[in-house]
Amino acid sequence: METTKYLLSEKEMPTSWYNILPDLPVPLPPPLHPGTGQPLGPADLAPLFPMALIMQEVSSEPFIEIPEEVQSIYHLWRPSPLYRARRLEKALDTPAKIYYKYEGVSPAGSHKPNTAVAQAYYNKKEGVKRLATETGAGQWGSALAMACMFFGLECKVYMVKVSYNQKPYRRILMETWGAKVVPSPSTDTNAGKTILNQDPDSPGSLGIAISEAVEDAAGREDTKYSLGSVLNHVLLHQTVIGLETKKQMEMAGDYPDIVVGCIGGGSNFAGLFLPYAGDKIKQGKKIRIIAVEPEACPTVTKGPYCYDFGDTVGLTPLLKMHTLGHTFVPPSIHAGGLRYHGMAPIVSHLGNLGIIEAVAVHQNAAFKAGIQFARNEGIIAAPEPTHAIKVVIDEAVRCKNEGVSRTILFNLSGHGHFDLTSYDDYLTGKLEDYEYPEALVKKALADLPKVA
Amino acid sequence: METTKYLLSEKEMPTSWYNILPDLPVPLPPPLHPGTGQPLGPADLAPLFPMALIMQEVSSEPFIEIPEEVQSIYHLWRPSPLYRARRLEKALDTPAKIYYKYEGVSPAGSHKPNTAVAQAYYNKKEGVKRLATETGAGQWGSALAMACMFFGLECKVYMVKVSYNQKPYRRILMETWGAKVVPSPSTDTNAGKTILNQDPDSPGSLGIAISEAVEDAAGREDTKYSLGSVLNHVLLHQTVIGLETKKQMEMAGDYPDIVVGCIGGGSNFAGLFLPYAGDKIKQGKKIRIIAVEPEACPTVTKGPYCYDFGDTVGLTPLLKMHTLGHTFVPPSIHAGGLRYHGMAPIVSHLGNLGIIEAVAVHQNAAFKAGIQFARNEGIIAAPEPTHAIKVVIDEAVRCKNEGVSRTILFNLSGHGHFDLTSYDDYLTGKLEDYEYPEALVKKALADLPKVA
Numbered sequence: 001m002e003t004t005k006y007l008l009s010e011k012e013m014p015t016s017w018y019n020i021l022p023d024l025p026v027p028l029p030p031p032l033h034p035g036t037g038q039p040l041g042p043a044d045l046a047p048l049f050p051m052a053l054i055m056q057e058v059s060s061e062p063f064i065e066i067p068e069e070v071q072s073i074y075h076l077w078r079p080s081p082l083y084r085a086r087r088l089e090k091a092l093d094t095p096a097k098i099y100y101k102y103e104g105v106s107p108a109g110s111h112k113p114n115t116a117v118a119q120a121y122y123n124k125k126e127g128v129k130r131l132a133t134e135t136g137a138g139q140w141g142s143a144l145a146m147a148c149m150f151f152g153l154e155c156k157v158y159m160v161k162v163s164y165n166q167k168p169y170r171r172i173l174m175e176t177w178g179a180k181v182v183p184s185p186s187t188d189t190n191a192g193k194t195i196l197n198q199d200p201d202s203p204g205s206l207g208i209a210i211s212e213a214v215e216d217a218a219g220r221e222d223t224k225y226s227l228g229s230v231l232n233h234v235l236l237h238q239t240v241i242g243l244e245t246k247k248q249m250e251m252a253g254d255y256p257d258i259v260v261g262c263i264g265g266g267s268n269f270a271g272l273f274l275p276y277a278g279d280k281i282k283q284g285k286k287i288r289i290i291a292v293e294p295e296a297c298p299t300v301t302k303g304p305y306c307y308d309f310g311d312t313v314g315l316t317p318l319l320k321m322h323t324l325g326h327t328f329v330p331p332s333i334h335a336g337g338l339r340y341h342g343m344a345p346i347v348s349h350l351g352n353l354g355i356i357e358a359v360a361v362h363q364n365a366a367f368k369a370g371i372q373f374a375r376n377e378g379i380i381a382a383p384e385p386t387h388a389i390k391v392v393i394d395e396a397v398r399c400k401n402e403g404v405s406r407t408i409l410f411n412l413s414g415h416g417h418f419d420l421t422s423y424d425d426y427l428t429g430k431l432e433d434y435e436y437p438e439a440l441v442k443k444a445l446a447d448l449p450k451v452a
Numbered sequence: 453m454e455t456t457k458y459l460l461s462e463k464e465m466p467t468s469w470y471n472i473l474p475d476l477p478v479p480l481p482p483p484l485h486p487g488t489g490q491p492l493g494p495a496d497l498a499p500l501f502p503m504a505l506i507m508q509e510v511s512s513e514p515f516i517e518i519p520e521e522v523q524s525i526y527h528l529w530r531p532s533p534l535y536r537a538r539r540l541e542k543a544l545d546t547p548a549k550i551y552y553k554y555e556g557v558s559p560a561g562s563h564k565p566n567t568a569v570a571q572a573y574y575n576k577k578e579g580v581k582r583l584a585t586e587t588g589a590g591q592w593g594s595a596l597a598m599a600c601m602f603f604g605l606e607c608k609v610y611m612v613k614v615s616y617n618q619k620p621y622r623r624i625l626m627e628t629w630g631a632k633v634v635p636s637p638s639t640d641t642n643a644g645k646t647i648l649n650q651d652p653d654s655p656g657s658l659g660i661a662i663s664e665a666v667e668d669a670a671g672r673e674d675t676k677y678s679l680g681s682v683l684n685h686v687l688l689h690q691t692v693i694g695l696e697t698k699k700q701m702e703m704a705g706d707y708p709d710i711v712v713g714c715i716g717g718g719s720n721f722a723g724l725f726l727p728y729a730g731d732k733i734k735q736g737k738k739i740r741i742i743a744v745e746p747e748a749c750p751t752v753t754k755g756p757y758c759y760d761f762g763d764t765v766g767l768t769p770l771l772k773m774h775t776l777g778h779t780f781v782p783p784s785i786h787a788g789g790l791r792y793h794g795m796a797p798i799v800s801h802l803g804n805l806g807i808i809e810a811v812a813v814h815q816n817a818a819f820k821a822g823i824q825f826a827r828n829e830g831i832i833a834a835p836e837p838t839h840a841i842k843v844v845i846d847e848a849v850r851c852k853n854e855g856v857s858r859t860i861l862f863n864l865s866g867h868g869h870f871d872l873t874s875y876d877d878y879l880t881g882k883l884e885d886y887e888y889p890e891a892l893v894k895k896a897l898a899d900l901p902k903v904a
Contacts, residue, residue, distance in 0.1 A: 005527060007459055075457060076535075076830050083528075087602075105557065107830035109869070149827055150539075172872040175879055176826050374628050375601055378528050378559035417561070417869040420624040427627055 004086060006248040008079035014243040015071065016063035017236045020274050020346065023062065023281050028232075028349050029320040032307060037451055040317050047218050048225040050126040053119065056233040064236065066118075073117045073150050077106045078240065082248035087376040089396070096399035097254065098392060100412045101245045101272060102379065108173070110382065110414030111268045112143030112228055115237035119226050120147035130154035130223040132216040134184065134209030137163050137336035138170025139382075139414065140228030145179035156223075158184035158192075158212040161204035163336070169418045184209040191215050191313070205329060206339070207312020214315050229265025230310060230319070230344045238271025241411065246275055249409070256287060256409035258395055262387040263291040263300065263358070264337040266344030268413035269388075274346075277355055289356040290395075291347065292387045294366075296434035297330035299323065299343045300351050300358035302441065307451045308342060318449060321348040325444025331434040333363050334422035335383035341444070359391060362433040366390045367426035370416070382414040383422050456538060458700040460531035466695040467523065468515035469688045472726050472798065475514065475733055480684075480801050481772040484759060489903055492769050499670050500677040502578040505571065508685040516688065518570075525569045525602050529558045530692065534700035539828040541848070548851035549706065550844060552864045553697045553724060554831065560625070562834065562866030563720045564595030564680055567689035571678050572599035582606035582675040584668040586636065586661030589615050589788035590622025591834075591866065592680030597631035608675075610636035610644075610664040613656035615788070621870045636661040643667050643765070657781060658791070659764020666767050681717025682762060682771070682796045690723025693863065698727055701861070708739060708861035710847055714839040715743040715752065715810070716789040718796030720865035721840075726798075729807055741808040742847075743799065744839045746818075748886035749782035751775065751795045752803050752810035754893065759903040760794060770901060773800040777896025783886040785815050786874035787835035793896070811843060814885040818842045819878035822868070834866040835874050 021028060030039040042054045049057075056064060066074070085098040103111035123131060131153055135141025141157040148155035157179050164171055164183035174181050184204045185192035191211040195202050202208070217225035227234060249255060259276050261269025269291055279285040293299055300322045308323040310316035322343040324330075330339040343351075350356045363383070370386030372393065373379070381389060388410045399406050416423065425431045473480060482491040494506045501509075508516060518526070537550040555563035575583060583605055587593025593609040600607035609631050616623055616635035626633050636656045637644035643663040647654050654660070669677035679686060701707060711728050713721025721743055731737040745751055752774045760775040762768035774795040776782075782791040795803075802808045815835070822838030824845065825831070833841060840862045851858050868875065877883045 005462060007461065009459065010457060073830075107832065146830055150830070168876065169869075169872045172876045172879075173832065176823060176832060176872070176875050178827060371628060375630060378525075378598055378602070380559065380625065380628060417621075420621045420628070423628050424620065424624045427624075 004084035006082040006251045008244060008247055010075050012247060013071065013074065013079045014066070014240055016065050018239040018243055018275050018278065019059055019062055019064055019236055020278055021232065022060045023278050024349070025281060026353060028345060032318040032451065034309070034314070034318050034449065048214065050122045050128060050224060052122040052126065053233045056236055057231060066240070067121055070118050070121050074240065079244045080105050082245055084252065085377055088373060091372070091376045092393065092396050092400065094396040094400040095403070095405035096396040097405065097407045098396060099249065099252070099407070099409045101241060102412045103241060103268065104379065104412065104415035108143040108146050109417060110139050110143065111238060111241060111271060112140050113147060114240055114271065115228065115234045115267065116143040116147035117150065118237040120144070120151045120153055123224050124151040124153055128153065128222065128224045130156065130220070131226045132156045132213040132223055133226045134158045134206060134213045136160050136206050136339070137167055138174065139337055141179070141181070142170050142173045143228065144226055145174040145177040148179065149177045155179040156216060157181045158186060158209040160184055160206060160209050161202065167418070184212050186212060188212070189215045205312060210311040211313045211315060229267040230342065232346060234267050235270040235274065235344055235346055238267050239274050241271035242273060242275035245272060245409065254407050257406040258288045258290060258408045260290045260292060260388045260392050260408065260410040262338060262384045262413065263293050263343065263347060264340050264384065266347035268411055270344060270347055272411040273356065277350060280355055290391055291356055291358040292391045293358060293360050294333050294335060294338050294387060295360045295362045295436055296333045297324065297339055298360040298436055299341065300348070301360045302436060304445070305348055305352050306448065308448055310342060318451060319345050321345050322351065324441045325447055327447045328441055328444035331437060333434065334419065335363065335387065337384045338387065361387055361390045364426065364431050364433050367423065367431060369393050371426070379412065380416040381412055382416045383419050385411065385413045456536040458534040458703045460696060460699060462527050464699060465523065465526065465531045466518070466692055468517050470691040470695055470727050470730065471511055471514055471516055471688055472730055473684065474512045475730050476801070477733060478805060480797060484770040484903060486761070486766070486770050486901065500666065502574045502580060502676060504574040504578065505685045508688055509683060518692070519573055522570050522573050526692065531696045532557050534697055536704065537829055540825060543828045544845065544848050544852065546848040546852040547855070547857035548848040549857065549859045550848060551701065551704070551859070551861045553693060554864045555693060555720065556831065556864065556867035560595040560598050561869060562591050562595065563690060563693060563723060564592050565599060566692055566723065567680065567686045567719065568595040568599035569602065570689040572596070572603045572605055575676050576603040576605055580605065580674065580676045582608065582672070583678045584608045584665040584675055585678045585680070586610045586658060586665045588612050588658050588791070589619055590626065591789055593631070593633070594622050594625045595680065596678055597626040597629040600631065601629045607631040608668060609633045610638060610661040612636055612658060612661050613654065619870070636664050638664060640664070641667045657764060662763040663765040663767060681719040682794065684798060686719050687722040687726065687796055687798055690719050691726050693723035694725060694727035697724060697861070706859050709858040710740045710742060710860045712742045712744060712840045712844050712860065712862040714790060714836045714865065715745050715795065715799060716792045716836065718799035720863055722796060722799055724863040725808065729802060732807055742843055743808055743810040744843045745810060745812050746785050746787060746790050746839060747812045747814045747888055748785045749776065749791055750812040750888055751793065752800070753812045754888060756897065757800055757804050758900060760900055762794060770903060771797050773797050774803065776893045777899055779899045780893055780896035783889060785886065786871065786877070787815065787839060789836040790839065813839055813842045816878065816883050816885050819875065819883060821845050823878070831864065832868040833864055834868045835871050837863065837865045
């Protein structure tokens with residue numbers, strides 16, 4: 001049995017990110033000011049983000065150079081490997097060729113540092129001393145903690161209290177890299193204090209944690225806010241994944257018929273598929289791009305495409321996106337990174353244009369696929385990308401049934417070393433599947449902001 | 453700041469292991485039968501090991517071919533990267549050049565699969581259906597679980613009960629790969645039942661777990677026993693680390709003045725240094741090879757070099773090695789992989805010949821170095837290799853003080869993703885240093901077997 005791993009040298013790593021905005025056949029609807037309903041200007045975002053990132057958010061340049069300092073840190077784990085999953089192919093007895101890009105090789109264990117390092121760099125360059133952010137299970141918080149360490153920035157992470165208490169490993173990871181982590185709601189912000197006054201035992205939520213981080217950043221001259229997904233500049237930084245993959249697929253002498261990834265806010269999958277979406281738009285490539293989301297939080301498959309807030313409390317600009325309503329709280333599936341009410345505007349727009357498609361899967365089916373993958377390829381995937389693996393296996397089996405060989409590519413966005421209790425729950429039959437919470441979504445959609 | 457990573461292609465991976473036995477200036481003292489005191493023959497070991505491994509244990513061939521099936525699985529993560537630690541060098545303001553070989557890229561997170569895959573292969577080839585082994589914190593058990601999965605072997609792991617209860621992550625990892633894991637002492641063996649009869653709440657020990665695994669293997673026709681360190685064939689399989697490193701150091705245009713690694717049973721460090729020890733013996737290379745052990749279990753720095761049992765209960769052959777006495781139970785330091793009373797015979801012999809040297813360090817100093825490494829290089833090291841990092845930093849600082857540039861190479865044998873609570877203990881000041889337990893060692897040394 002041949003194992004095939006496609007590696008690029010540091011010199012072959014892309015030196016620019018790919019910006020899909022100028023290649024879109026229809027322009028992306030702009031973010032709106034929640035008060036006026038008017039498109040936002042750069043000044044509106046200046047209290048929260050450095051100007052370089054604000055300009056990337058609306059750039060019309062097709063390629064944006066990756067600063068040398070960022071490239072240098074990327075080199076600690078990039079270029080990341082592309083694998084041909086020959087053992088899985090054999091186990092499935094499929095004529096399909098399955099490739100996966102593995103982002104779990106970063107020290108934080110996921111794709112998140114690709115943007116964390118870039119964001120820390122631009123903030124540092126504009127004199128920012130400190131970044132504030134929120135984190136749920138801790139994937140994003142740990143990536144930003146590491147990035148801030150490299151640039152000598154302070155990092156304050158508001159970590160959802162229930163995760164802070166139940167998942168100490170990622171908190172310790174952040175602290176090992178020097179970040180300050182507090183359970184949210186905290187007494188460090190007015191938002192946190194207000195919640196604690198109402199309910200001293202509040203378990204917290206991502207929405208509350210965002211409110212705390214935004215208040216922290218808005219209230220301090222030396223501090224900006226940092227977000228790990230959804231926004232255009234975040235997806236831009238992640239395109240290093242897809243640009244590397246295209247070179248590696250060339251080494252393999254192959255080109256994908258199907259590209260698969262999981263979506264929560266959209267950044268890991270967009271990082272892989274955006275360069276391929278560009279080929280589809282500009283060169284008319286026949287390629288299926290399949291986004292996989294949880295049945296418990298089926299933003300693209302069930303949510304309307306309209307303007308909504310990015311956070312639960314309603315502090316952010318309005319983004320046009322697929323949404324289940326900003327007050328919707330998704331069920332507690334193990335794939336914490338997929339529990340988000342909205343979806344990146346770029347991903348939503350491409351879905352609306354028919355350039356990408358979406359499917360939803362249950363977590364038991366996802367973990368079953370994750371175990372099958374681990375028992376053939378060795379690598380333990382994080383709960384999020386097991387959703388992608390489920391659809392990859394389905395497509396490979398379909399190839400067998402149809403007697404057709406197709407090339408399937410997916411993003412293995414991170415390892416599951418900090419998520420093993422979820423595998424234990426699956427193996428011991430304790431994992432619950434949540435049906436689409438239609439009534440809750442209906443209620444949340446009634447809270448959608450009115451836009452003229 | 454330049455990051456430098458030296459990568460080999462799959463084609464450049466060594467296709468043979470290096471066997472130092474024929475290059476030793478003085479032959480290695482043989483293992484002895486505990487009953488007769490006579491050197492062991494192959495037949496004595498046949499109930500526990502397949503013949504291919506028994507022959508490797510005494511081979512006089514300088515290179516032994518790595519079977520293609522083993523190479524193919526190695527390719528899932530090998531060749532592993534060699535890094536130049538430029539950020540750490542800069543932080544230390546040292547003229548020293550620091551390189552590290554990173555074995556944490558394997559799916560099990562350490563160097564252990566290098567031998568686990570080879571052992572599973574040879575057992576499979578000789579018709580064995582099932583392997584039994586012991587594990588403490590779980591590094592070795594998880595590597596063997598993964599290896600057995602690749603070859604369709606059953607895997608039974610006796611895991612020290614206190615670890616089984618306190619460290620569920622590595623147990624789940626083994627189960628995800630399909631192994632059967634029981635807390636030891638168990639009711640599955642007579643050894644386990646005897647202990648449980650005496651003390652139903654026994655927390656277990658590595659010694660007890662070895663007894664259970666050996667009894668399991670000896671009592672079943674379809675089952676052999678597998679050991680993760682100490683023996684010659686285990687060290688042989690690990691030399692793929694050092695052989696790759698030599699090629700990568702050539703890419704860097706460099707050769708080490710100092711090679712550093714941590715030692716518990718000796719296998720990770722021997723894997724790196726044996727090819728360099730060969731250079732030292734055959735070419736007279738001036739190179740310091742420094743083995744680092746814990747002050748709490750200073751086998752080479754404090755233990756006599758004599759014949760002793762490999763396990764606590766006294767079931768194994770007698771090995772000539774540095775030992776603190778087979779009944780010595782080391783204090784509960786976090787580096788579980790370094791808590792062993794003995795030392796690989798090859799490592800002990802080379803120490804006795806003056807080819808390698810040893811130093812002992814405290815765990816607080818080791819974790820301090822590990823944090824310094826993580827905050828510069830990003831990677832969170834397992835507790836075991838933080839011991840090596842401590843000495844690397846000391847040597848780099850000495851270079852600065854002496855105004856001399858030396859090339860320092862060390863083995864970063866695994867990541868610390870499953871050991872983060874130990875970092876937490878260090879960061880919160882809860883980590884205890886244990887002085888050398890002289891009285892306990894003296895007592896254990898009184899139990900040494902008598903050899904004519």
